[in-house]
Amino acid sequence: MSFETAQRRVERFYSLHEHGFVRVAVATPRVFVADPDANAVEILREAERAAERGVDLVVYPELCLSAYAIDDLHLQDALLDDVERAVGRIAAAAASAALPSVLLIGAPIRRNGRLYNCGIAISRGAILGVVPKIFLPNYREYYEKRWFASGSGITSSAIDLAGQTVPFGTDLLFAATDLPDFIFHIEVCEDFWSPTPPSIDGALAGALLLCNLSASNITVGKSADRHILTSAHAMRCMAAYVYSAAGQGESTNDVSWDGQAMIYEVGDLLAESERFSREPQLTVADVDLQRLRLERMRMPTFNDSAARAGHPELRFRRIEFAHQPSFADHGLERHIRRFPYVPDMPARLNQDCYEAFNIQVHALIKRFESTPGDRMVIGVSGGLDSTHALIVAAKACDTLGLPRSTILGFTMPGFATGDETKGNAWALMRALGIEADEIDIRPAARQMLGDMGHAFSSGEPVYDITFENVQAGLRTDYLFRLANQRNGFVIGTGDLSELALGWCTYGVGDQMSHYGVNSGIPKTLIQYLIRWTVTTGQFDAETNRVLTAILETEISPELVPADDSGALQSTESKIGPYELNDFFLFHTMRYGQPPAKVAFLAYHAWRDLQQGRWPAHFPEAKKNQYDLATIRLWLERFLFRFFQTSQFKRTAMPNGPKVSAGGSLSPRGDWRAPSDGRAHAWLRDLERIPKT
Numbered sequence: 001m002s003f004e005t006a007q008r009r010v011e012r013f014y015s016l017h018e019h020g021f022v023r024v025a026v027a028t029p030r031v032f033v034a035d036p037d038a039n040a041v042e043i044l045r046e047a048e049r050a051a052e053r054g055v056d057l058v059v060y061p062e063l064c065l066s067a068y069a070i071d072d073l074h075l076q077d078a079l080l081d082d083v084e085r086a087v088g089r090i091a092a093a094a095a096s097a098a099l100p101s102v103l104l105i106g107a108p109i110r111r112n113g114r115l116y117n118c119g120i121a122i123s124r125g126a127i128l129g130v131v132p133k134i135f136l137p138n139y140r141e142y143y144e145k146r147w148f149a150s151g152s153g154i155t156s157s158a159i160d161l162a163g164q165t166v167p168f169g170t171d172l173l174f175a176a177t178d179l180p181d182f183i184f185h186i187e188v189c190e191d192f193w194s195p196t197p198p199s200i201d202g203a204l205a206g207a208l209l210l211c212n213l214s215a216s217n218i219t220v221g222k223s224a225d226r227h228i229l230t231s232a233h234a235m236r237c238m239a240a241y242v243y244s245a246a247g248q249g250e251s252t253n254d255v256s257w258d259g260q261a262m263i264y265e266v267g268d269l270l271a272e273s274e275r276f277s278r279e280p281q282l283t284v285a286d287v288d289l290q291r292l293r294l295e296r297m298r299m300p301t302f303n304d305s306a307a308r309a310g311h312p313e314l315r316f317r318r319i320e321f322a323h324q325p326s327f328a329d330h331g332l333e334r335h336i337r338r339f340p341y342v343p344d345m346p347a348r349l350n351q352d353c354y355e356a357f358n359i360q361v362h363a364l365i366k367r368f369e370s371t372p373g374d375r376m377v378i379g380v381s382g383g384l385d386s387t388h389a390l391i392v393a394a395k396a397c398d399t400l401g402l403p404r405s406t407i408l409g410f411t412m413p414g415f416a417t418g419d420e421t422k423g424n425a426w427a428l429m430r431a432l433g434i435e436a437d438e439i440d441i442r443p444a445a446r447q448m449l450g451d452m453g454h455a456f457s458s459g460e461p462v463y464d465i466t467f468e469n470v471q472a473g474l475r476t477d478y479l480f481r482l483a484n485q486r487n488g489f490v491i492g493t494g495d496l497s498e499l500a501l502g503w504c505t506y507g508v509g510d511q512m513s514h515y516g517v518n519s520g521i522p523k524t525l526i527q528y529l530i531r532w533t534v535t536t537g538q539f540d541a542e543t544n545r546v547l548t549a550i551l552e553t554e555i556s557p558e559l560v561p562a563d564d565s566g567a568l569q570s571t572e573s574k575i576g577p578y579e580l581n582d583f584f585l586f587h588t589m590r591y592g593q594p595p596a597k598v599a600f601l602a603y604h605a606w607r608d609l610q611q612g613r614w615p616a617h618f619p620e621a622k623k624n625q626y627d628l629a630t631i632r633l634w635l636e637r638f639l640f641r642f643f644q645t646s647q648f649k650r651t652a653m654p655n656g657p658k659v660s661a662g663g664s665l666s667p668r669g670d671w672r673a674p675s676d677g678r679a680h681a682w683l684r685d686l687e688r689i690p691k692t
Contacts, residue, residue, distance in 0.1 A: 014329040020290025026261035031249030036086040054330035061246040065107040068215035069251035088162030095125020114149035119186040129167040133188035176323035181289035184209035203237035205312040216245040217255035234264040336605040340586040353532035363657035375488030382421030407434040414471040431543040472505035492516035497523040502646020519656030523578040576634035596688035643679035
């Protein structure tokens with residue numbers, strides 16, 4: 001890459017187009033029955049509004065140039081002449097006004113003695129192609145076969161329209177030559193309601209945006225049906241689905257209209273219109289095409305489906321056009337979750353937390369029942385991870401009908417153990433009613449350090465990695481030997497975030513256990529699950545009081561004594577805020593997004609604590625915001641740790657349950673990587689991020 005190209009990419013960092021997004025809109029214009037001239041004016045008015053918002057693609061309703069519910073007027077040449085003249089006026093206006101959006105408009109179009117219900121793609125004055133509807137509804141209130149011919153089987157054809165000779169057929173994909181992944185397919189209303197939507201072949205041929213120009217009159221319950229179909233179809237095709245239904249102005253002779261517009265990306269609803277609005281609407285969202293492409297790369301089933309269908313890309317014509325994106329900073333019309341592992345919608349909160357907690361509980365039950373031992377052994381520090389593992393174990397005992405004394409809990413103070421965390425550990429063990437004990441590891445640690453000739457044994461304040469790991473290793477060593485002695489097995493407490501960062505002591509340390517019950521849970525979700533157990537009354541009042549106190553405690557490994565000011569060793573001051581690290585992990589591991597894009601997403605999610613949604617019941621005092629420089633700093637450290645220094649720990653990690661769709665780091669599950677890899681490619685991508 002030349003210096004000029006690299007510099008240009010830095011300058012374009014704030015552009016959504018630089019990071020694989022396109023801005024799409026669904027226009028719901030006011031419709032005038034059988035008046036193409038008036039409808040063309042409304043279509044162009046919405047196109048101008050879209051241009052002001054930097055929209056790349058606008059999808060209009062079915063037959064929006066003529067109106068849909070005009071019955072036999074579709075067969076009148078005077079009207080159809082007006083429709084075709086209106087197409088020409090829209091194309092000319094788009095060219096003269098240099099409208100940047102691709103417009104997908106619906107119109108009845110004559111060809112070869114037949115009339116077709118069509119979607120027409122127009123870009124900067126050029127008619128890119130015309131796609132006829134395949135499935136014509138002819139049941140209940142629908143009579144489309146009375147007027148229209150099906151486009152089924154029409155391929156490799158052309159049509160003369162508004163002075164241009166353009167592709168015509170059901171075999172068209174449209175692809176921008178200057179914006180990677182901006183590839184879309186068109187289908188019309190009933191096509192989508194059929195058992196075999198044409199957009200399936202469109203997706204298998206390479207389209208990432210599936211667009212539906214629909215009229216779709218409204219009946220009670222139909223809106224929910226549209227949501228189900230759109231969400232499921234977008235997920236099945238690993239695509240975005242853009243849906244437009246007709247609204248205000250259509251004839252209500254015998255039906256009515258609600259103007260529902262939806263934009264789905266995989267199973268996520270990005271935007272939806274206000275239904276039954278009397279005013280025109282423009283529903284806008286930014287679609288992550290790069291995410292969609294990466295999803296398809298990850299799932300061999302997608303290619304297998306294309307192969308089974310005879311590789312539809314061989315049958316489609318790819319209509320290329322120069323989109324000419326500005327790469328300007330248009331912001332981001334999309335909600336980015338600050339906590340991608342944590343439910344942020346109140347309606348989902350209870351269900352998601354219930355599932356996450358019970359995945360752990362029942363995984364632990366299966367492992368406990370499969371071992372010859374009859375005790376669970378766990379080290380309890382008073383920190384978040386051991387607290388959560390302990391309450392999972394307690395709930396497992398409750399579910400099995402076993403006394404909680406089945407659990408053997410040990411607090412093992414070292415040289416830097418604080419009174420607060422030790423007190424919380426004891427309070428929690430007592431509140432839960434487990435069998436509790438304490439082993440002071442300092443004498444054994446002094447012996448080991450002395451045997452090694454470590455400077456600390458001579459009275460020098462040397463608190464290096466050896467000093468830390470002697471303590472961490474002794475704790476795990478004691479737990480394993482206690483498990484041998486007491487006929488039990490060791491429950492691991494380390495979490496997904498620590499595995500990602502390598503923030504665990506390898507071998508005889510907190511990296512090892514007989515079963516890592518927390519290995520699929522990131523730090524941010526652990527905090528939220530503990531908070532959920534309190535708010536939903538999973539345990540008694542005293543346990544809830546202790547859990548709340550633990551949530552307020554500074555996260556620290558407590559392996560190094562406090563400094564002269566009394567400040568304890570802080571994990572997050574060394575490796576970065578867990579809320580950022582979990583954000584980085586999700587987008588890096590789950591989607592394979594490049595670092596500059598991860599930074600772009602983090603910037604929009606975290607730059608202003610007053611903007612966007614926070615998870616329900618999130619403490620006001622814990623709401624943070626980060627500027628781009630801070631995000632870049634911690635992202636660089638995350639990338640080095642994740643890709644270069646910590647994989648060997650994950651390669652040898654114990655069994656543990658996958659919990660989140662965000663993935664796990666088990667080498668037997670979501671993440672397989674070499675232990676001796678290098679981070680250079682990811683660190684180089686950081687050069688796309690402005691430093692000031």
